[in-house]
Amino acid sequence: MRRVVPVAAVLAVSACAYFNALYNARRHFAEAEKAAMRGDIGTAYMNYGTAIEKAAKSLRRDPEGRWADDALYLIGRAHFARGSYREATAALERLLQETTDADIQTGAYAYLGAAAVRLGDPAGAVTRLDSAVARTGNRGELAAFARLWRARARFALGDEDAAWPDVEAAAAIPGAMGREARLEWAARAVQLDRPDRAAAAFAALFRDKDAHIAADSIEALAIRAGQRWGGARTSALLDGVTSSAWPPAARDALRLRRAELLAAAGDSA
Secondary structure: OOOOOOHHHHHHHHHHHHHHHHHHHHHHHHHHHHHHHOOOHHHHHHHHHHHHHHHHHHHHHOOOOOOHHHHHHHHHHHHHHOOOHHHHHHHHHHHHHHOOOHHHHHHHHHHHHHHHHHOOOHHHHHHHHHHHHHHHOOOOHHHHHHHHHHHHHHHHOOOHHHHHHHHHHHHOOOOHHHHHHHHHHHHHHHHOOOHHHHHHHHHHHHHOOOHHHHHHHHHHHHHHHHHHHOHHHHHHHOHHHHHOOOOHHHHHHHHHHHHHHHHHOOOOO
């Protein structure tokens, strides 16, 4: 005799499979983010791709379901992280048309703006990022992300007066995105010949106990600054490393660079 499966049981199994696909997508996305943070680009790229596949599977199963917005948002962010900016834009534009979730809308505006910068449309990016900044204020990773990308858009437009407050506001936010903003602050200051802003940016980096993970980039910026401003002025940018809470090895490497800059400036002490 053929067994009749209750409709409720079928729906429960379907919902479970739907949610499991999204759960796995989120797990792979988190693994990708961790890999990207430690510089393992290949692993990050692979995990972002798997996250897209799993989220798309969840979305196909129930495009109008409870977690459809979450799946589409994850797809957009993962495409952005992989450098697939047109695909990210398509997913996020669709998301804005379909979602009523205010937090997801805010994230979509932020990532759409960032993608527009990457696609060479800084003016269009500012419009999207204005919406994201207005919604996020000055707190949290997404706020730092939106501020930093609006600064990049404004720098691309040649609007330095508006760009500096954005990059500095992003740099004041704790966390990984704030750290990226602090590095950008320092790099822009060296590039644009703004030693006072460079001093503030380097000081902010040394106050960040976890910025030692970017010690190589900071040292490279110090070398570029030395070529532009000379050893004496550039060594002062590194003064804060002596009192930082960095691990000794990272701290001592920059102290040695500082000594070399001073020596080049004729300060044998």
